[in-house]
Amino acid sequence: MNWREDLNNDLAEWDSVDFNPADLAADFLRVLNPTGNLFAFCSYNLLGNWHEAFDHKFDTFQFMVWHKTNPAPKIYKAGFLNSCELIICCWNKGHTWNFGKQNEMHNFIESPICMGQER
Numbered sequence: 001m002n003w004r005e006d007l008n009n010d011l012a013e014w015d016s017v018d019f020n021p022a023d024l025a026a027d028f029l030r031v032l033n034p035t036g037n038l039f040a041f042c043s044y045n046l047l048g049n050w051h052e053a054f055d056h057k058f059d060t061f062q063f064m065v066w067h068k069t070n071p072a073p074k075i076y077k078a079g080f081l082n083s084c085e086l087i088i089c090c091w092n093k094g095h096t097w098n099f100g101k102q103n104e105m106h107n108f109i110e111s112p113i114c115m116g117q118e119r
Contacts, residue, residue: 021046022053029057038090039064050088058090062107070112 021042028038038058042050047063055061064087071083089107091097099105 019046020053021050025053025057028054034092035094035096036091037095038088040088042086042088044086047086047088054088054090059092059095060090062089063087064089064107064109067108067110068113069110070115072113 021040032038038054040050051061066085066087068083068085071081074081
């Protein structure tokens with residue numbers, strides 16, 4: 001028995017375009033300062049595509065997980081809440097590193113999404 005209606009995910013023109021991270025590589029490299037870092041939010045099903053497109057272009061390719069402590073509710077209340085976001089991280093040798101100690105260098109962030117008036 002199908003008790004859920006289909007959701008209309010056609011919210012904008014880009015919803016019908018296939019997304020390929022490799023299409024962005026040239027522009028990212030063009031505008032990124034040689035000492036800069038690249039951080040991009042991505043979907044779990046595209047993490048491999050990001051890795052394939054960027055790992056060979058940068059000295060280091062890693063990812064982080066943002067655990068949102070107050071994720072948005074699911075419309076049909078069926079299934080897990082989307083409480084995690086993946087963030088790809090790329091940098092080259094000579095990049096500007098803003099962490100001072102090893103214990104500050106986790107690939108896991110835990111915080112709420114915007115709250116109060118921001119929301």
